[in-house]
Amino acid sequence: MKIVLIRPATITTAMAVGEDAAPPIGLAYVAASLRHGGNAVSIVDALGDGLNEYHRVPELPTGLRHGLSDDEIISRIPRDTEMVGIGAMFSLEWPFTRSLIQSLRKKFPTVTIIAGGEHVTALPEYCLEDCPELDFCVLGEGDESATELAAALEGGTDLHNVSGLCMRDGDECVRTANRGRVRAVQELPRPAWDLVPMDNYLDAGVMTGVNFGRSMPMLASRGCPYQCTFCSNPGMWGTLWRVRPEADVFAEMMDYARTFRATNFDFHDLTAIVRRDWIKNFCNLIIDSGEDITWQLPSGTRSEALDSEITALLYKSGCRYVNYAPESGSERSLKSIKKKINKKVMLGSMRGGVANGLNIKANMILGFPDESLADIIQSLLFIANMALIGINDVSVFPFSPYPGSEIFEQLRANGAVSLGDRYFYSLSQYTDPQYTKSYCGPISNAGLRWLCLGAMALFYALSYMRRPWRFANLAREVWSMKPKTKLGDALVRIRKKRRRFVMAHE
Numbered sequence: 001m002k003i004v005l006i007r008p009a010t011i012t013t014a015m016a017v018g019e020d021a022a023p024p025i026g027l028a029y030v031a032a033s034l035r036h037g038g039n040a041v042s043i044v045d046a047l048g049d050g051l052n053e054y055h056r057v058p059e060l061p062t063g064l065r066h067g068l069s070d071d072e073i074i075s076r077i078p079r080d081t082e083m084v085g086i087g088a089m090f091s092l093e094w095p096f097t098r099s100l101i102q103s104l105r106k107k108f109p110t111v112t113i114i115a116g117g118e119h120v121t122a123l124p125e126y127c128l129e130d131c132p133e134l135d136f137c138v139l140g141e142g143d144e145s146a147t148e149l150a151a152a153l154e155g156g157t158d159l160h161n162v163s164g165l166c167m168r169d170g171d172e173c174v175r176t177a178n179r180g181r182v183r184a185v186q187e188l189p190r191p192a193w194d195l196v197p198m199d200n201y202l203d204a205g206v207m208t209g210v211n212f213g214r215s216m217p218m219l220a221s222r223g224c225p226y227q228c229t230f231c232s233n234p235g236m237w238g239t240l241w242r243v244r245p246e247a248d249v250f251a252e253m254m255d256y257a258r259t260f261r262a263t264n265f266d267f268h269d270l271t272a273i274v275r276r277d278w279i280k281n282f283c284n285l286i287i288d289s290g291e292d293i294t295w296q297l298p299s300g301t302r303s304e305a306l307d308s309e310i311t312a313l314l315y316k317s318g319c320r321y322v323n324y325a326p327e328s329g330s331e332r333s334l335k336s337i338k339k340k341i342n343k344k345v346m347l348g349s350m351r352g353g354v355a356n357g358l359n360i361k362a363n364m365i366l367g368f369p370d371e372s373l374a375d376i377i378q379s380l381l382f383i384a385n386m387a388l389i390g391i392n393d394v395s396v397f398p399f400s401p402y403p404g405s406e407i408f409e410q411l412r413a414n415g416a417v418s419l420g421d422r423y424f425y426s427l428s429q430y431t432d433p434q435y436t437k438s439y440c441g442p443i444s445n446a447g448l449r450w451l452c453l454g455a456m457a458l459f460y461a462l463s464y465m466r467r468p469w470r471f472a473n474l475a476r477e478v479w480s481m482k483p484k485t486k487l488g489d490a491l492v493r494i495r496k497k498r499r500r501f502v503m504a505h506e
Helices: 025-036 070-075 091-107 116-120 124-130 143-155 198-203 246-260 276-289 308-316 330-334 345-354 373-389 406-413 421-430 444-466 470-478 488-503
Strands: 001-007 010-013 040-045 054-056 064-065 083-085 112-116 136-138 165-169 171-175 217-218 264-267 293-300 319-329 358-366 394-397
Touching: 001 025, 010 091, 025 040, 025 143, 025 246, 054 070, 064 143, 070 091, 070 136, 083 143, 091 112, 091 116, 091 421, 112 116, 112 143, 116 124, 116 136, 116 165, 124 136, 124 165, 124 171, 136 143, 136 444, 143 165, 198 217, 217 246, 246 276, 308 319, 308 345, 319 394, 319 406, 345 358, 345 373, 358 444, 373 394, 373 444, 394 444, 394 488, 470 488
Parallel strands: 001 040, 001 083, 083 112, 112 136, 217 264, 264 293, 293 319, 319 358, 358 394
Antiparallel strands: 010 064, 054 064, 136 165, 165 171
16 A cells, blocks of 8 residues: 555644654654555654744644644645554644644545554544544554554455454444554564654754764663553553563664764663663673764663662763653652652662763652642652752653543543543643643642742752752853753753744744
């Protein structure tokens, strides 16, 4: 079949501190599998081809649509396309993705339209009902399901025999059999980066971590063995964790160094470090090779395997940035959200990482539905401890109920969450404090917003009082527009986006 995969534009805000632009690694993996299955595949990357395009979002006062317009996207689709696949990762962007699908249907009335990704996997029946123009939802890992669906459509075989789908059957939305997780992840074809405008990303210095040079995204593993109740991972991936052989990962990195002149590698793994032996072998492989590269773990990882010996190996092998994910400092909250960490072990791991030269950031969440002020105070104390230890950065986010997570289902059951565009737009609180919505009874929206901002102020005040040279370094980063820390990166990003926001409203 002739297939076009679309990475839609993203939605961000003028005050967003996170990077909304990154090469579409999931879509590139699916494209590679489809092509391996004998299909003619192309990708329309609305973000990669529109990195400098921003348009205002009327529904959000500080909102910005980043990337090509729907008309520009559709104009790049060949007339003889037989199937269009759309990546729908973030629920915040669903209203805009739905609009794109509706426009696609008008232009291509007979083409098969499928969608996959986190949002679609979490809410497939809702997506089909909310967007009648959509034909199929691909659930979970899309590599095999999308390939088998294309083969069934081309061969005219029974679509109910394709596992991992949600589709219409008369007036009903039905799911086919669950598809088992990919276990031999090293056997999957590598991402089809030749179909993505990679030079646009590389030349613009786009990455998810800290800017250490031309950065390629990587996946060493798939899945996460944990069951945090605020995370959609158990629904999207299940709890099976599979990691590729160390040599296979390193070989891919070296291929990218030759092909794209990459010098840095961003690992997008949900939980990159689970096995101590794996990360030790991987680091030693890089060290023994003598290659002059850097790499980083910007997505958040566990601390159990990261003792002082491992953090020293990480740095020696070129790892420069590690993101920890403690989420809370309250033992009661940690138990409630099924976050199985040992705070003392994590602080010890951070201490060792700082001593060994790693740039370390931590993610925290305030305002879980059953939290009390006492729980939040414990989190503030934990944040203060991390500042005194010397980690470089912290992000403190208000809790958001993401579709597919256990807490989301609980809130939806008791009426605290009602699906619709208003709810999807509310998830922009992740990018802009002014949209903060509290799901925690004792705390108002404004109260939670100021608690999150105050927690970050507490961290950086303690950090800079103890290490005043960091403030001077930060000032140089922002002035030169060349950040080397996540706070510097966030401030530079806000500075740039505020300019874009003004331009989009002129």
